[in-house]
Amino acid sequence: MEISLVEENYIKAIYKLQSLNEGEGVSTSDLSRHLKNKAASITDMLKRLSLKKLIQYQKYQGVFLTAKGEKIALAVVRKHRLWEVFLTEKLHFSWDEVHDIAEQMEHIKSEELVKRLDRYLGHPKTDPHGDPIPDDKGLFRALQSKTLSHYKRKGKFIFTGVTEHSPAFLQYLSSINLKIGQALLIEQVNEFDGSLKVRINKQQPCFFSEKVSANILVEAIK
């Protein structure tokens, strides 16, 4: 069965929103927002994906991926993240430039290509933003990291990823020399607005607003 590029994008969006939604079906309006198509277009496509048994769809009730649909989603995510690694590691793109290009490359169809790319890159476990790369069976260990704003306390943390991939945000993190794997020392917590005083690598401290720390994933040390 042929799956078009557009269908793959719908599947990917459903997968993403489903993982945020925790158990709930994904709504037409969520998809409409995410894909920037009108709700009526979403309904259109949901019918087609349902016919192809890629999703479970009942009118007005939201939508779930079937096993078949999830397999496709994971394959696309795997390709996307592998290409992001390629673009940063081999072509030296910065982490804020790779998303749009990988968005195109993720649709290239060749199992052999993915296999060889993965080997060539040394079987990376995460992409440049810290997101885990599913293996060829679609398996990956879920991030156990939490956001900095979740902890809201002093202490030492390791920066493991981001939950926001906009160039502006990623460039900001680069500008303060924050890279995946680096240690963060939270020196002060402002209870009023949730902002944090943070020291990175013995540099001058900087301040994270609630909005920033809500998009920074970390693991606590000790």
Place this chain on the structure above:
Amino acid sequence: MEISLVEENYIKAIYKLQSLNEGEGVSTSDLSRHLKNKAASITDMLKRLSLKKLIQYQKYQGVFLTAKGEKIALAVVRKHRLWEVFLTEKLHFSWDEVHDIAEQMEHIKSEELVKRLDRYLGHPKTDPHGDPIPDDKGLFRALQSKTLSHYKRKGKFIFTGVTEHSPAFLQYLSSINLKIGQALLIEQVNEFDGSLKVRINKQQPCFFSEKVSANILVEAIK
């Protein structure tokens, strides 16, 4: 102006057929054969490409690329050949496996990507089949190689490329250990059917039918 993947494929086909046609416009039926679409569909698209000023088209008179169209064709060819180099050099695909994958990758839109890929590959001048890679201005020096069947005489030649890219043909060449850059010694010419007795690299001699030697590009030595 947005150019779709399908439009790019038409442009590429026109470019290719134009270069064979030497001056003549490309006919609807040539394109129909090449793209495996019906003639009526070709006419359809020619009208659209003409509106976009990518081709010069007059009913019943065949078609030419405009400067704008040629620029696009060359950019696509450049990308196709660079990705073929990537696939063979970095991912160790064989030269008969890369065409279909590169056919997909050539449509990825990012000037920066092409620039970096080119640098990463060391600014290659030819692809794995010996075809020249246009530079970022679309310039390349045309192959001055001729086919083996053109020479039809004894002597020493360097194998520089192929004019046929089917996996079957390429695999045949691999099976007799013939690679780009290698020397070919023509030891005997059969006038009756145009077949050749050829020695490669001091191995057992092999025999090329007219059909094989018509698809092998060489440069004569001395």
Place this chain on the structure above:
DNA sequence: GCCATATTTTAGGCGAGCCTAAATTTTTTG
């Protein structure tokens, strides 16, 4: 130069994937 044949174009139709407007269903809320 005319006729037969081959090529090309026009006309009309179809599916994918999008849209707007209107109808329907669900959810909220007073």
Place this chain on the structure above:
DNA sequence: CAAAAAATTTAGGCTCGCCTAAAATATGGC
């Protein structure tokens, strides 16, 4: 629990890129 509001679906229409059948044009043989 009924009415208003919000979400969703249906109906109908559009473009792109393909098709078949029929009409128009070009070409090649006599």
